[in-house]
Amino acid sequence: MNSKMDRRALLQGLGALSLASTAGGLHAKSDSTKNGSAIDFSDDVENLRAYAKLAGTVEDGMVHYWYSGTIYGFTPEKTAAMVGWTGLLKMVWRNLGNGSFHFRNYDLAYFTNPGESTRIDQFVNPFTGKINRPIDVVGGPFDVVLSPKQYPWTMSGDDIWVTEPNFFKYKNKLSPQDWPLASSGDLLNLLYLDGFQGKLSDIRNDSIKSAPSTLNVHHVNPWYPFFKMGQRTGVNVWHGHGKKIMELSDISPEVLAYVEEVSPGFIESDQPWPTRTDSYKEYKEQRKPSKK
Numbered sequence: 001m002n003s004k005m006d007r008r009a010l011l012q013g014l015g016a017l018s019l020a021s022t023a024g025g026l027h028a029k030s031d032s033t034k035n036g037s038a039i040d041f042s043d044d045v046e047n048l049r050a051y052a053k054l055a056g057t058v059e060d061g062m063v064h065y066w067y068s069g070t071i072y073g074f075t076p077e078k079t080a081a082m083v084g085w086t087g088l089l090k091m092v093w094r095n096l097g098n099g100s101f102h103f104r105n106y107d108l109a110y111f112t113n114p115g116e117s118t119r120i121d122q123f124v125n126p127f128t129g130k131i132n133r134p135i136d137v138v139g140g141p142f143d144v145v146l147s148p149k150q151y152p153w154t155m156s157g158d159d160i161w162v163t164e165p166n167f168f169k170y171k172n173k174l175s176p177q178d179w180p181l182a183s184s185g186d187l188l189n190l191l192y193l194d195g196f197q198g199k200l201s202d203i204r205n206d207s208i209k210s211a212p213s214t215l216n217v218h219h220v221n222p223w224y225p226f227f228k229m230g231q232r233t234g235v236n237v238w239h240g241h242g243k244k245i246m247e248l249s250d251i252s253p254e255v256l257a258y259v260e261e262v263s264p265g266f267i268e269s270d271q272p273w274p275t276r277t278d279s280y281k282e283y284k285e286q287r288k289p290s291k292k
Helices: 007-013 044-055 200-204 253-262 279-286
Strands: 061-074 079-095 101-112 137-146 153-156 159-171 187-199 214-221 235-244
Touching: 044 079, 044 137, 044 159, 044 187, 044 200, 061 214, 079 137, 079 235, 079 253, 101 253, 137 279, 159 200, 187 200
Parallel strands: none
Antiparallel strands: 061 079, 061 235, 079 101, 101 137, 153 159, 159 187, 187 214, 214 235
16 A cells, blocks of 8 residues: 555545544433534444444444554563554444444554564563564454444543453363463453543534544453463453554554555455454464473
8 A cells, every 4th residue: 555645545445434523522312412413322222323433433434443552461479561562453344224233353463572663573471581472463354243232431521431341252272282381271261341432522423424533452361372371370461552543644654564564455455354363373373382
């Protein structure tokens, strides 16, 4: 992709996001103003539509988030920053027309020193003192269908937040018998707390189909394979922030260059790759079992 592309071309590539500048605060659910319509958050359909507008888009289209953060290790004896990570998330949204929405996720990311943005090939694990070699993140497509429901909104003036806990439990592709250091156990038990923050006035504005938002990431996961922590007591805590992309400048130059190198056309395409993959699958295919 040409980094000098104009705004129109960019917005077409990102799903033709419709933006407008508005102002306003929290209004009673029965009223409306010239700035937009009131939202009855007690109504499941309106509640979900507000979520879709903030997190994604209420029209068919693509939404991207740049993000960056740090992965911490936590054991009964020690807590330490282990490695940073940064990347680009693609969400391909579809309005199903019955109050429900579908989106498909694709994810590209790499690992860094904590607080930095340059990709690294290795780092010293603060828990083991050994050198670890990370594998870049290639994830998706992951499909999610959202049906009308109550999302836990928090509001203060014109600021609005929503964070919903999601729990996942999967069979680990890396069995502890075959992968004694890379596997944390037979099952993967994960907690994802992905939150979005924006402006109530943007959500209320009918001319805006995809409201500007920031992303807050907090994940509690078993040890990631490349840390080679095996079944040691403890977890990884992923903490980071991101931003919905409205301009190419919203993506760090390092991440933009990385995405263009490893997956040309990622931003423009609604299907950058057809076959589902994830970090555990990639690790199993790229690495061999090790006992040291």
